[in-house]
Amino acid sequence: MKSKSALVALVSSVALCGAAIAGPGEDLIEANKCGKCHTATTTKKAPSFASLAEKYKGDAAKSVKLVEMLKFGTEDHKAITASDADLKAMVAAVLASK
C-alpha cells in the first residue's frame, strides 16, 4: 500500500531527526513557551523539568494526569492550548528530563 509506506517513511524520518537533535516533545515545549516559567534543570518561576522527572519517576499513571492538568489547567497552572498528542509528547519529554 502506497500510503502506508509513505507513513512508515515519515515516522522513521521523524524518529531519525529525534535522535540527532531534540525530540518532538522538546520542540513542542519550546514552541509552547513553557520556558517562560520552566527550565530543564533550574528552578525558575516553576520547578525544573528534571526535578519533576525525579518526583514522578516510576509513576506511569501520573503522565496521564499531567496531560489533563495541562489541558484543563489548575489554580496554579494555566491551561495549555495544544492537541492531546502534543500534550502527551510534552509530558513524555518532561518526564524523560535529566
Ligand code: HEC
Ligand atoms: C506562566 C508560567 C508557566 C508556564 C508558561 C508553564 N508552567 Fe508548568 N508550572 C508552573 C508552575 C508555577 C508550576 C508549579 C505549580 C504547579 O504544580 O501547578 C508548574 C508545574 C508544572 C508541572 C508539574 C505539575 C505537577 O502536578 O507536579 C508540569 C508537568 C508542567 N508545569 C509542565 C508545563 C509545560 C509542558 C508547559 C508548556 C506547555 C508549562 N508547564 C508552562 C508555571 C508555568
